[in-house]
Amino acid sequence: MTIQLLGAIFIVVGSGLEGFRRAYMLQKHQRVLINLANAFSWMQNEIVKRQTPILDIVKDQQLRKGDVELLYEKFNHHLVVSQFLLRDAWIEAVKEYGEYSLLNQEDLEWIERIGEAIQQFDRQSIDKELSFVIDVLRNRHHEARNRAIQFGKLYKTLGVMGGVLLVLLLS
Amino acid sequence: MHPILSLLPQSLQQEIGSVVTMALDGVEELRIRIGRPVELVMEQNTIALTYIPSSSDRQYIAEKISQHSFYSLEEELKKGYITIEGGHRVGIAGKVTLENGSVQAIQSISSFAIRKAAERVGCADQFMKELWDPRQQRWKHCLLVGPPKSGKTTLLRDMARFISSEQTHQGIKAQKVSIVDERSEIAACHVGIPQLTFGTKIDVLDRCPKIEGMTMMIRSMSPEVIIVDEIGHTRDIEAVVDAIYTGVTIIMTAHASSMEELRKRPLMDKLLQSEVIHFIECSSRGSSLFRGTEKVITVDRER
Numbered sequence: 025m026t027i028q029l030l031g032a033i034f035i036v037v038g039s040g041l042e043g044f045r046r047a048y049m050l051q052k053h054q055r056v057l058i059n060l061a062n063a064f065s066w067m068q069n070e071i072v073k074r075q076t077p078i079l080d081i082v083k084d085q086q087l088r089k090g091d092v093e094l095l096y097e098k099f100n101h102h103l104v105v106s107q108f109l110l111r112d113a114w115i116e117a118v119k120e121y122g123e124y125s126l127l128n129q130e131d132l133e134w135i136e137r138i139g140e141a142i143q144q145f146d147r148q149s150i151d152k153e154l155s156f157v158i159d160v161l162r163n164r165h166h167e168a169r170n171r172a173i174q175f176g177k178l179y180k181t182l183g184v185m186g187g188v189l190l191v192l193l194l195s
Numbered sequence: 196m197h198p199i200l201s202l203l204p205q206s207l208q209q210e211i212g213s214v215v216t217m218a219l220d221g222v223e224e225l226r227i228r229i230g231r232p233v234e235l236v237m238e239q240n241t242i243a244l245t246y247i248p249s250s251s252d253r254q255y256i257a258e259k260i261s262q263h264s265f266y267s268l269e270e271e272l273k274k275g276y277i278t279i280e281g282g283h284r285v286g287i288a289g290k291v292t293l294e295n296g297s298v299q300a301i302q303s304i305s306s307f308a309i310r311k312a313a314e315r316v317g318c319a320d321q322f323m324k325e326l327w328d329p330r331q332q333r334w335k336h337c338l339l340v341g342p343p344k345s346g347k348t349t350l351l352r353d354m355a356r357f358i359s360s361e362q363t364h365q366g367i368k369a370q371k372v373s374i375v376d377e378r379s380e381i382a383a384c385h386v387g388i389p390q391l392t393f394g395t396k397i398d399v400l401d402r403c404p405k406i407e408g409m410t411m412m413i414r415s416m417s418p419e420v421i422i423v424d425e426i427g428h429t430r431d432i433e434a435v436v437d438a439i440y441t442g443v444t445i446i447m448t449a450h451a452s453s454m455e456e457l458r459k460r461p462l463m464d465k466l467l468q469s470e471v472i473h474f475i476e477c478s479s480r481g482s483s484l485f486r487g488t489e490k491v492i493t494v495d496r497e498r
Contacts, residue, residue: 077264103263109254110263145257146292146300147266 032195036187043183047176053126054168056091061161063092064138068154072147078110079103095121095135114139134160198281199225199309202259203252207233210246225309229253253304260285269300274378274402282312282383282390312383314391318346319353321494322484326354326473327367334358334370334420336439336470339448340457341477346496347448348424350475350482352381352391354446355422359394373418374399375408381424406434413441420444432466439470453478454485 063085070076070084082103085096098120102113115136122132134157141153197219200208207227215222215235224236227248235242248256257265260279271277276286286308292299326335337354339347359372374389376382376399382389384401398416400408405423412418421438426449435445451457454476458467474485481495 071266075264075267075269077262077267079262079264109258111254143254143258144302145265145289145304146302147269148292148300149302150266 028195032191035191035194036184039187039190040180040184043179043181043186046179046183047172049126050168050172050176050179053128054165054172056126057131057161057165057168059088059090059092060095060135061158061165063088063096064154064158064161067142068151068158071142071154072151075147078142091121091125094124110143111139114142131161131164134164197311199283199311202256202279202309203227204255207246207248207252210244211235214242214244219311223311223313225307225311227252227256227307227309229305256307257304266300272301273298276308278379278383278385278390280385280390282314282385284310284312284379284383286310312391313349315346315349315353316356316392317353318494319350319357321492322350322475322482323354323357323362324365325484325486325491327365334444334446335473336444337446337473337475338426338457338466338471339446339475339477339482340451340454341448341482342452343450345477345479346482347477348380350477351422351424351446351448355381355397355420356391356393358420358446359397361394369394369396370419371396371417372398372420372422373412373416374422375403375405375412376401377403377405377408377424381422405431409434409438413438413443418443420446423447425450426466427462429462432462436465436469445471454488 067081067085070081071078079100082096082100086093086100088096095117098117099113102108102116103110106113106116108116118132118136118139122129125132127135137157138154141150141157144150144153196208196217199219200211200217203211203225210233211219211225221237222235223238226234226236229248229250229252231247233244233246233248235244260277261268268277272287276284278284286306287301287304288306288308289304290302292302326337328335339351341347355372355374358370361367361369372394374381374397376384379401382393382397382399382401383391384399387399387401389397389399398412398418400412403411405426409421409423412421421443423435423445424447426432426435426447435447438445449457449463451460454474457463457474472487476483476485479496481493483493484491
């Protein structure tokens with residue numbers, strides 16, 4: 025009887041945790057998107073308004089914690105150590121970052137376009153390209169946030185209830 | 196390897212290395228045009244390579260000269276060229292963007308002209324003893340004249356080096372030299388720091404208009420000698436004469452094919468009637484120092 029009770033608790037907790045994990049991933053996904061959009065927006069301002077050299081921007085961005093830091097760390101590595109050109113260094117950094125990130129393939133493809141934007145020779149072109157990508161990322165963040173609100177609670181409830189249902193079916 | 200080569204793609208470096216030494220001896224300029232053969236401009240002739248640069252080569256060179264931030268050079272590029280580390284100059288041509296009718300930036304690059312910094316340390320030495328006044332312990336004013344590419348600026352730069360360094364064997368102490376470098380040609384500054392050989396007592400006002408620059412230097416740096424390039428307009432000459440009245444020695448250049456041509460210009464009257472009596476006439480063959488109309492010394496140009 026005790027073993028059965030422990031097994032039931034284990035199933036409910038396990039299933040509940042999976043629900044919470046999925047809800048957390050939705051929440052994290054939207055947070056990563058907005059953090060990156062903000063970082064790119066800051067980079068855009070530095071380039072367009074202050075003409076800050078890219079290596080200085082990268083150094084500053086590496087001081088931010090979390091996903092932004094990781095992406096710019098990899099970018100800096102490819103730019104300075106591997107001696108890649110801007111676009112190649114950025115694309116390589118995004119690919120490596122994608123392996124550790126919660127972002128999906130479509131998000132990563134949009135982020136890769138930042139590499140195209142920053143390799144332009146004049147600020148006007150950089151501004152135009154970056155604005156476009158940042159707008160898309162912000163839209164994707166809105167969708168991700170709505171999804172997190174819409175499905176976050178659902179996943180949590182489904183996780184716990186699914187566990188309970190499984191216990192009932194097994195008993 | 197010459198620092199200019201490090202700005203170029205490896206395949207181009209190799210082709211240049213097969214034609215000239217990796218130290219780029221004898222090369223004055225590299226002409227890189229997208230879709231056209233690369234040219235090496237030598238002192239006497241031009242060598243065309245078989246290498247045809249592509250748009251990815253353009254991206255490579257642009258990123259190397261700007262440390263991946265070409266947009267940050269917009270202000271410098273409005274003057275047509277940028278000065279890189281080592282004092283070398285990179286001229287750029289391509290499609291420009293305009294704002295209110297004036298050039299704002301270069302949107303797309305079609306050509307690079309990389310000009311090796313022309314420094315000939317010691318080329319002014321023979322003239323300097325004639326320009327030193329041992330009695331007053333000061334340098335005499337001097338005007339260098341000559342057509343473009345006759346070596347005026349190279350000579351002027353070496354005079355600045357000589358004056359700002361201690362000349363122990365001649366018993367001349369280093370003097371405070373202020374260079375007003377309107378086009379970054381004399382001192383070849385990169386981020387405000389002179390890249391070429393000078394003495395210890397050198398101050399440079401980089402990319403500053405001559406007239407304002409001379410006044411600023413006199414007020415702030417108490418120079419003993421002011422070096423200034425390409426005097427031509429009435430206001431430039433007035434500013435030079437005003438500076439002479441403050442007791443500073445002025446060494447300057449002016450475009451003219453010869454001394455005779457310069458003397459015919461009414462604009463120069465004021466300058467020629469002032470304390471300036473020493474002139475150096477520069478040409479592709481060499482340079483001659485005149486005291487008034489009397490030729491004092493001639494130095495052939497080294498090849």
